Every structure is written in C-alpha cells, then in structure tokens.
Amino acid sequence: MKAVRFNRFGGPEVLEIVDLPDPHPGPGEVRIAVRAAGINASDWKKRQGLMDQELPQTLGHEASGIVDEIGAGVVDVAVGDRVFGASGESASQAELAVLSFYAPIPPSLDFVGAAGLPAALETATRALDQLGVVGGSAVLVSGASGSVGSAAVQLAVARGARVIGTAGRSNQDYLRSLGAEPIEYGDGLVDRVHALAPDGVDSALDVAGSGVLPELIALAGGTEHVVTIADFAGAQEHGVRFSRGDDGRAVHALREIGAMIESGQFSLPVAQTVSLGDVAEAHRVGEAGRVHGKLVLVIDSGH
Incomplete structure (x- = not known):
C-alpha cells in the first residue's frame, strides 16, 4: 500500500x-x-x-x-x-x-x-470531561475558533453550559453561531471576561497555547479548574493539567456524535x-x- x-x-x-x-x-x-x-x-x-x-x-x-x-x-x-x-x-x-x-x-x-x-472530537470531549463541564456551569475556551476549540464550544453548549470563547475579530460571528459568547484574546482578557461574567467562570480550557494560563487560573478560581491541550511548558510551570491521549481517551465521543450531527447540533x-x-x-x-x-x-x- x-x-x-x-x-x-x-x-x-x-x-x-x-x-x-x-x-x-x-x-x-x-x-x-x-x-x-x-x-x-x-x-x-x-x-x-x-x-x-x-x-x-x-x-x-x-x-x-x-x-x-x-x-x-x-x-x-x-x-x-x-x-x-x-x-x-x-x-x-x-x-x-x-x-x-x-x-x-x-x-x-x-x-x-x-x-x-475524530482527533478534534476526542480531544475536546476528553478536556471537557476532565474539567467536569456540565449543564449550568460556565466555561471559558481560549482559542475557540479552530477545530478543537469549535468542537469544545459545541459540545459544551450541548451539555447546557454557558460558553465564553476567545477568537480574533474575524471569527466572532462564527463563535456566536455556535452558541458561544465571543471575546477577543490578548491584553485585557480578564477584564473582558469579568464584563460578561463578574464572578469569573467555573472552568477554562486552553486550546491555543498562547501563554494565558495565569489569566485562566485567576478567572476559573484555581489550577484545578484549568486544562490545557497546547501549552506543556506552561502547564508544568503553573501546575495545570496538560491533557493528552495517554491519560485516557474519550472514545465514547465517536459513537455519541452521530445523533448530534444528524440533529444539526454539531458540525x-x-x-x-x-x-x-x-x-x-x-x-x-x-x-x-x-x-x-x-x-x-x-x-x-x-x-
């Protein structure tokens, strides 16, 4: 072959x-x-x-x-x-x-x-599972417009969570169409999140690896409420969980996604x-x- x-x-x-x-x-x-x-x-x-x-x-x-x-x-x-x-x-x-x-x-x-x-779906599901994202909770997704980020947004929305997602200005409408509340990344992130959620968020997922782990820790109320899939060095430095497949794959996502796709909840x-x-x-x-x-x-x- x-x-x-x-x-x-x-x-x-x-x-x-x-x-x-x-x-x-x-x-x-x-x-x-x-x-x-x-x-x-x-x-x-x-x-x-x-x-x-x-x-x-x-x-x-x-x-x-x-x-x-x-x-x-x-x-x-x-x-x-x-x-x-x-x-x-x-x-x-x-x-x-x-x-x-x-x-x-x-x-x-x-x-x-x-x-x-498969890769984006499993990665996003694994991270949300590790964060314990459930209905009624608020989650911040840093880097929400890429494949893994947009998968995480849609899956979290389907669980009934409130999702705040960071992206560039050109992707704000796309995030909104997925059910997220979009904000721009970069300096002033903490203030922009607090403007939407004065008490911060219950959990945060770092998809972009852009050095924002200290801000995510502050917004989510501690390292135990933050997961990164993109910043291995930052995870070690700040004591945040770095999610990778060898700590258990969320393979259940592959069999569960069909119904969401057919009902128009996921793409x-x-x-x-x-x-x-x-x-x-x-x-x-x-x-x-x-x-x-x-x-x-x-x-x-x-x-």
Whole structure:
C-alpha cells in the first residue's frame, strides 16, 4: 500500500509517498480502505522532530473509509461498512489503515467530513470531561475558533453550559453561531471576561497555547479548574493539567456524535482537501495558518 512517510526531520519536502506492507487488524480493531484522512498540527510537529524522535515515521491519527478486514472479537461492524475513527499506530494517511477506535459514519456525512472528526472530537470531549463541564456551569475556551476549540464550544453548549470563547475579530460571528459568547484574546482578557461574567467562570480550557494560563487560573478560581491541550511548558510551570491521549481517551465521543450531527447540533467544517500526492502542500498551507477548518487528504485507494 502507498503511505505518507519521512526518513529525516525537516520541512514539507521531507515527506514521501512510499510502498509499505499492508497492515492487519489486531483483536478489537478493524482495517479500512481509506477514503479520507485528517491532517493535524501534530503532523508537522512530528515532521519537524518536535514530538517523537524515531525515524522513519508514518503520519495520520484519523481516517474514514470502508471496512475490508476485521480483527478477532469485532461484532459491531462488518466488511463493507462505512466507518471513521482513530489509528493507534499514527499511520492513517495511507491506502489502508487499522483503526483502534471507530464508529459508523453518520448518514448525512461523506468520507471527507467524517475523516476530520475524530482527533478534534476526542480531544475536546476528553478536556471537557476532565474539567467536569456540565449543564449550568460556565466555561471559558481560549482559542475557540479552530477545530478543537469549535468542537469544545459545541459540545459544551450541548451539555447546557454557558460558553465564553476567545477568537480574533474575524471569527466572532462564527463563535456566536455556535452558541458561544465571543471575546477577543490578548491584553485585557480578564477584564473582558469579568464584563460578561463578574464572578469569573467555573472552568477554562486552553486550546491555543498562547501563554494565558495565569489569566485562566485567576478567572476559573484555581489550577484545578484549568486544562490545557497546547501549552506543556506552561502547564508544568503553573501546575495545570496538560491533557493528552495517554491519560485516557474519550472514545465514547465517536459513537455519541452521530445523533448530534444528524440533529444539526454539531458540525466541523472542512476547509480544504488535497490528494495523497500533495501532502507536502497541505503541510505548507496548514503551517502557515491560512485555513480555518480541517485539512483532509483524499485517497483514491487501489484496494
């Protein structure tokens, strides 16, 4: 099968499309003929050598496609089913991928729309679970207009929470359409939040990693009410929880989101699609921050 891989760290030019052995699912896993695969910021961080140090590396955490092989014990899907999910091997940007966590694609979504869901959906749900966001509470989402941020806003609103979200001026109306109360980020954040919520908020989620943890701690009333998914150094410095998948993944989100999508309560826009052979260009576009929404690879599988 063809797959995205790199043998050295560097810019987008180090990415290659190579032939690799076909993978096979283990117990509880399924293999799909990939139709689309999500691209995330972690992809270019890995390519730059900022995350994992082993070489070579394949890429891709999330994908959608058609089940073509099932592992031992799998009884909830069959060969030929449309599913989306997450790869435990970080190898979903390929013609074939093994999914460790998966769910049926909601009827109203195509493969491209489904492929961009798992990473943002799981990350946002995990953070909200860790913060204990429930109906009647108030949560501040710092960096609310990106994929994870907008997912967190919609999920928190669906739980019945009041959501205040930070974003640039051009994204204020978008946040409002999701049910959040938008404010601008930057200097004066604490005052702007207090203007909306004089007593502060019950919890705060840092998606942007822009150095605002001290302000979030003050607004949420302590480090135990703040979670960051983007500022590892700041989390260590300020005693805030840094949420990552190895402390338990919120895989229940994949199976629960279908009803919200079908009822119009949740959507995650895809900004741009690219072919497998153009993955380097997708990295250039993503790194430059020129897109608002998900980048998705579309794969014409020969399998």
